[in-house]
Amino acid sequence: MLPEQRAVVPLKIFLVVLFGILVVFQTLSLPGQFRYQAEQHPEDADVRWILTGIAVFLVLCVQVVVVATWKLLGLVSADRIFTRDSLVWVDVILGAIAAAWLVVLAIFLWVGFHADDPGAPMLLLLILVAGTVLGLLMVVMRALLRQATTLRTDMDAVI
Template sequence: MFEQRAVAPLRVFLALLFAVLIFFQTFSLPGQFAHMAREDPSGAYLRWPATIVTIFWVLCVQAVLVAIWKLLTMVKKDRIFTPASLIWVDVILYAIGAGWVTLVGVFLFVGFKAQDPGLPLLLFLATVGVTVIGLLVAVLRALLRQATTLRTDMEAVI
């Protein structure tokens, strides 16, 4: 059972990633935008909106990490094909959706104000990437729902 052996190292890296994201939320992102405001006073008005949006994106990623942790617990206990697992997949979908909505808002804001196409193209690429990930998770959720139904039906027969 490879998946059973993969759970422990994956949890280590999830915890490490979560810790790094907390560091980014509390120190790096606010400090970076404060520095940018000092360096370019004409764009200083963007300091707090940019800080809030990026911290929100990190929160979305953290919600996904927590949901993955919970799903890993269910895998380890062989309870992944239960209706309870769908709740955690929904958390992932809602976090991706919330991040996507704010990303589209930032893309549109920057796109209408940009004089250089570099940042809007980068934001467009990120928007397409997050869209693909969200749709992929939605398809995987449907597959999990079908597998859960099949397992429930099989357990009822047995």
Template structure:
């Protein structure tokens, strides 16, 4: 259990930094970036608010994953990770990834059907594939956590 304790503190520090950067991105950078885009390319100005909304939504999904990971780390510290309460946090991570994936799929299809150059659709396909792998990995990890929780509950009942 000592090795987990050494990993939990730095992970929490990096999660806090990541959350702070995500808030800055959400509040300052993304709206400013798309406002600048609208000024520089008036023909693309109609995309300012949809792109702002979509990217802020993705940041919110990432923030949900960060908060849920923090809560799971709390359960690890309390040696309560193999309980039913941990499953709700993993479920929230899976749903956040699924929501981000669904919006990403829509953006990928919109960009793919309107692209002149294959570069952006290929990059978006790479990101879509990566998010798909991450989501499916979380589904598998959730199943493993559920099995471990059941085994631990059974073992505690025997002892």
């Protein structure tokens, strides 16, 4: 058994755990937190639903990445990772990262113009830079996967 195949099963287990935790956050924890904040600070209660929607959307983006990673792991297990099918799932991951990045950028800009202290804008800037690095890394990985897929297709044609 190849080392990457030995990593597939534990990774799938942790993806299921991660997905479950994300569902709990999405349905219970985040809405409950924003409800509690609205009760404690009634003057800010009008943003409760906006913040809940944004938080649920960002968690949804992570869930999309988890599902796409699961599908890619299935392709690895079936020794079909170097096919055009894998590029579709990498594109799904890139789309989810881009959507989340755009939402965080909008939040960063809004908070940046309304913040009293630099803490929140700096944290959002860190998240933006990390998201940019992750997105660009995925672009590079997609290019490598595309090259490997082309080489594999060429090799299969020769054999």
